[in-house]
Amino acid sequence: MNRKKLQVRILDERIGGVIPFPEYATEGSAGLDLRAGIEQALTVAPGETHLIPTGLSIHIADPSLAAMILPRSGLGHKHGIVLGNLVGLIDSDYQGELMVSCWNRGQTPFTIEVGERIAQLVLVPVVQAEFEVVAEFDASARGDGGFGSTGSR
Numbered sequence: 056m057n058r059k060k061l062q063v064r065i066l067d068e069r070i071g072g073v074i075p076f077p078e079y080a081t082e083g084s085a086g087l088d089l090r091a092g093i094e095q096a097l098t099v100a101p102g103e104t105h106l107i108p109t110g111l112s113i114h115i116a117d118p119s120l121a122a123m124i125l126p127r128s129g130l131g132h133k134h135g136i137v138l139g140n141l142v143g144l145i146d147s148d149y150q151g152e153l154m155v156s157c158w159n160r161g162q163t164p165f166t167i168e169v170g171e172r173i174a175q176l177v178l179v180p181v182v183q184a185e186f187e188v189v190a191e192f193d194a195s196a197r198g199d200g201g202f203g204s205t206g207s208r
């Protein structure tokens with residue numbers, strides 16, 4: 056097991072108690088489930104979006120890494136609970152609380168319980184670009200074709 060050390064601050068004293076500290080559900084899990092650090096159960100009506108605190112902050116520090124907040128497939132597929140920003144990107148220099156924008160894109164209200172797992176955090180490698188301005192590119196097989204240029208089947 057080769058895990059990256061990551062500094063974390065616990066901002067909600069219930070974490071480690073009634074709200075479990077995030078952990079990988081299995082050895083092969085890519086995501087760490089983030090839990091709702093809310094004071095009481097929260098019902099998200101169809102079409103509504105709520106910004107939910109997680110009670111945690113991380114400092115990734117290394118610019119060659121970032122974290123992404125992604126929906127949980129069960130919540131998204133079965134209950135329509137996805138992210139208001141579709142994907143959350145956590146910069147390596149961000150030190151604030153991890154927040155989850157919960158959007159009910161479904162037709163029925165959904166109640167988020169205190170400490171419920173609402174999204175997942177994935178640490179990802181990042182390559183920062185340094186732009187080199189050129190007049191022309193070397194030719195490629197695709198050129199400027201896109202948006203279905205290779206056909207649909």
Ligand SMILES: O=c1ccn([C@H]2C[C@H](O)[C@@H](COP(=O)(O)OP(=O)(O)OP(=O)(O)O)O2)c(=O)[nH]1
Nearest residue numbers: 124140142143144145146149152153154155156
């Ligand atoms: O789902 C999210 C997305 C972002 N963030 C935090 C971490 C991220 O580093 C910061 C800024 O996010 P982003 O750059 O996506 O938002 P912005 O609208 O561009 O704000 P800013 O001007 O602060 O960069 O907000 C979260 O806590 N949750």
Ligand SMILES: [Mg+2]
Nearest residue numbers: 144145146149
């Ligand atoms: Mg930004």
